[in-house]
Amino acid sequence: MSQIPVELVKLLIALVAIAAFVGLNGLVLVYLERKVAGHIQRRPGPFEVGPHGLLQPLADAVKLIGKQLFTPKNADGFLFWLAPIISFLPALLLFVPIPFGPVATGMEMNLGLLLILAFSGLNVLALCLAGWGSNNKYGVLGAARAVAQSVAYEIPLLLAVLAIAFQTGSLNLSEIVQGQGGWPWQWNAMVQPLAFIIYFVSALGETNRAPFDLPEAESELTAGFHTEYSGMGFGLFFLAEYANMIVVCSVAVALFLGGWHGPFFDGSWWFLAKVYVLLLIMIWLRWTFPRVRFDQLLNINWKWLMPLALLNLLITAFVTKLS
Amino acid sequence: MTAIKKIWENVSGLWSLIVGLRITGKNFMDKQITLHYPRETVSKSQLEGFRGPLELVGKPKDPGSPKCIACMMCVSACPSNCLTVVKAKAPVLTEEELQAMKDAEARGEKVTKPKAPKEPIKFIYDFTLCSLCGSCVENCAVNSLRYSSNVYLASTDRNDFKMDLLARLATQAQAKTPPTEPENSTRED
Numbered sequence: 001m002s003q004i005p006v007e008l009v010k011l012l013i014a015l016v017a018i019a020a021f022v023g024l025n026g027l028v029l030v031y032l033e034r035k036v037a038g039h040i041q042r043r044p045g046p047f048e049v050g051p052h053g054l055l056q057p058l059a060d061a062v063k064l065i066g067k068q069l070f071t072p073k074n075a076d077g078f079l080f081w082l083a084p085i086i087s088f089l090p091a092l093l094l095f096v097p098i099p100f101g102p103v104a105t106g107m108e109m110n111l112g113l114l115l116i117l118a119f120s121g122l123n124v125l126a127l128c129l130a131g132w133g134s135n136n137k138y139g140v141l142g143a144a145r146a147v148a149q150s151v152a153y154e155i156p157l158l159l160a161v162l163a164i165a166f167q168t169g170s171l172n173l174s175e176i177v178q179g180q181g182g183w184p185w186q187w188n189a190m191v192q193p194l195a196f197i198i199y200f201v202s203a204l205g206e207t208n209r210a211p212f213d214l215p216e217a218e219s220e221l222t223a224g225f226h227t228e229y230s231g232m233g234f235g236l237f238f239l240a241e242y243a244n245m246i247v248v249c250s251v252a253v254a255l256f257l258g259g260w261h262g263p264f265f266d267g268s269w270w271f272l273a274k275v276y277v278l279l280l281i282m283i284w285l286r287w288t289f290p291r292v293r294f295d296q297l298l299n300i301n302w303k304w305l306m307p308l309a310l311l312n313l314l315i316t317a318f319v320t321k322l323s
Numbered sequence: 324m325t326a327i328k329k330i331w332e333n334v335s336g337l338w339s340l341i342v343g344l345r346i347t348g349k350n351f352m353d354k355q356i357t358l359h360y361p362r363e364t365v366s367k368s369q370l371e372g373f374r375g376p377l378e379l380v381g382k383p384k385d386p387g388s389p390k391c392i393a394c395m396m397c398v399s400a401c402p403s404n405c406l407t408v409v410k411a412k413a414p415v416l417t418e419e420e421l422q423a424m425k426d427a428e429a430r431g432e433k434v435t436k437p438k439a440p441k442e443p444i445k446f447i448y449d450f451t452l453c454s455l456c457g458s459c460v461e462n463c464a465v466n467s468l469r470y471s472s473n474v475y476l477a478s479t480d481r482n483d484f485k486m487d488l489l490a491r492l493a494t495q496a497q498a499k500t501p502p503t504e505p506e507n508s509t510r511e512d
Contacts, residue, residue: 040347043357288347289340304333 007107011096014106018095022243027057029242033283040287064238067231072135075228079133084229084236087126090119091243098250099174101260101268113171116251117158120206123244124150127215127225130237134228142224145294146208146215152301153205153212159309160199163192163316164255173251177259182266189256194312196256198305200278203248205301207241210286214294249278365474374455375471376484377448379492387496389489390467392441397459397468405452406459409445413437443489450476450484 031046031054038045046053071077097112099105109115124147131143165171167188168179180187189196205212216224226237253259253274262270292300358365379389393410414437416424427434460468478484 036351039351039355042350042353042355044355044359047359284344284347284351288343 011107014096015092018092018106021095022092022239022246025246026239026242027061029245029279030057030060032280033286036280036283037287040284061235064231064235069233070228070230072228075135076133079129080228081233083126083130083133083225084233084240086129087123087240088236088243090122091240091247093119094243094247095250097173098247099177099254099259100250100271102266104268105174108172108174110170110172112173113161113165113176113251113255116247117154117161120244120247121150121154123240126237126240130229131225134225136228138221138223138227139225142215142217142221142227145217145221146225148294149205149208149212149214149297152298153202153305156198156301156305156309157202157206159306159313160192160195160202161251161255163195163309163313164188166313166316166320167191169320173254173259177254177261180258180261182258182261182263182270184258186261187256187258192256192312192316194308195316196252198309198312199252199256201300202305203252204282204285205297207244207248209241209245209282211289211292212297213286213291214297217291219291245279245282246275249275249282252278367472370472370474373470373472373474374457375473376450376453376455376476376486377459377468377488378471378495379446379488380467380469381492381496386499387493388442389446389492390465391443391446391463392465392467393443394441394464396462396464400458400462402456402458403452403454405449407445407447407449408443411440411442411444413439446488448486448488450486451481 034056035045035053044053046056049055049059069081071080094116096106097109097115127146127150128143131139131141131146134140164176168176170176170179176188184190208215214224215221216226218224221227226234229237250271253271257274257278258270260266260268260271358369379391382388382390391408393408395408395410398406398408416437424434424436455470457470460470
């Protein structure tokens with residue numbers, strides 16, 4: 001027993017908790033997404049399974065799990081089934097350095113932010129493999145779009161995050177949270193509103209959320225990179241998308257919105273509440289805006305977000321150097 | 324100058340995004356407009372503007388026969404050829420009647436042959452083809468066509484959607500006796 005380091009046990013517990021959290025959140029977000037979509041379109045949304053359709057996501061999950069896993073003819077079977085796993089597993093890892101509360105952090109690390117940014121890049125690889133492995137032209141097109149989009153949107157995202165890192169002088173998420181106060185005017189978003197907006201828009205692009213959901217645009221590409229996936233193959237991509245949404249929102253809360261600090265008292269509930277507010281805004285955006293065209297998507301990134309992010313970073317560097 | 328203009332365009336576009344969010348936000352807060360169908364049914368006011376399969380409008384004095392004058396405007400306006408209207412033919416005269424007419428003509432009297440009555444003897448409407456565009460309703464010279472408000476239309480046989488509108492009008496008129504307010508399933512335009 002004495003050989004097993006405490007840190008490892010803590011990490012294991014954290015990973016199990018994270019897996020449970022991601023699974024549960026997947027269910028909650030599917031329900032939330034459908035309900036919000038329903039109410040925006042002034043219909044009830046899921047209503048028949050359980051009270052107010054509460055058991056609907058569970059029924060969906062059972063259906064997804066029960067479906068046959070089908071590999072298309074002449075597809076690269078190994079890559080085809082590796083892709084959803086590569087997409088999903090790093091998503092779990094991304095939660096490890098996120099400070100959900102003063103104590104509730106999977107693992108304190110000085111390079112937490114870097115770890116998240118590095119491993120979130122793996123998702124692109126997964127989408128690329130999925131598209132390529134499917135032996136399907138829609139899949140390949142979706143994958144190509146995913147790569148172009150994710151590579152493009154990663155840059156302003158990094159620049160926005162870097163501005164915060166410059167300002168606080170740390171890549172440790174817990175430290176960045178500690179640098180902020182409980183009240184909204186003590187948040188980093190107040191000092192860096194531009195960085196926050198750029199981060200949020202890029203995060204939408206990174207997580208392939210509408211209006212930037214071009215890799216899987218069903219009207220143009222049937223379903224893009226996951227055209228050929230059935231059952232839990234699709235389910236894992238789906239879960240990974242929701243997990244990534246929570247990660248980007250959590251990072252946004254930690255970096256910009258004061259993390260687990262709140263007015264009067266601190267705690268994890270503040271963190272979760274802020275994360276869910278951001279998630280709700282993401283869902284709201286999805287059901288409000290039409291999908292952009294691909295050239296528009298890249299134009300927004302290269303012509304607007306990038307220059308603005310660079311400008312913001314330069315000003316931040318200048319101001320931090322002076323003070 | 325054009326660069327400033329372009330930037331301004333984008334900034335005002337940004338504002339339009341906020342306007343869009345406000346609209347969906349308002350809809351989110353609003354009451355639902357759909358019904359939980361098997362538990363609730365649609366009320367009359369909710370059917371305002373609903374386009375159900377076509378039906379004929381009866382004459383005010385004789386609700387069993389349509390206002391239609393078989394002018395075929397609806398048939399020629401229909402883009403999907405879902406209407407079949409057959410005009411009533413002139414009555415066939417018997418030998419004696421023909422003879423009587425000839426005699427009258429010989430006597431120098433003015434004789435008018437009986438004309439075809441201005442009414443359809445057949446009015447078939449194929450709802451499987453209809454796109455409910457309303458061209459027929461708009462083009463009807465005597466306002467004899469309208470949308471019904473039949474919401475609960477279902478069948479397992481496509482032939483059920485080939486409707487004989489004359490028969491439908493007759494049964495509607497029968498059901499309506501004694502004549503009172505317009506029937507629930509129909510709507511006055």
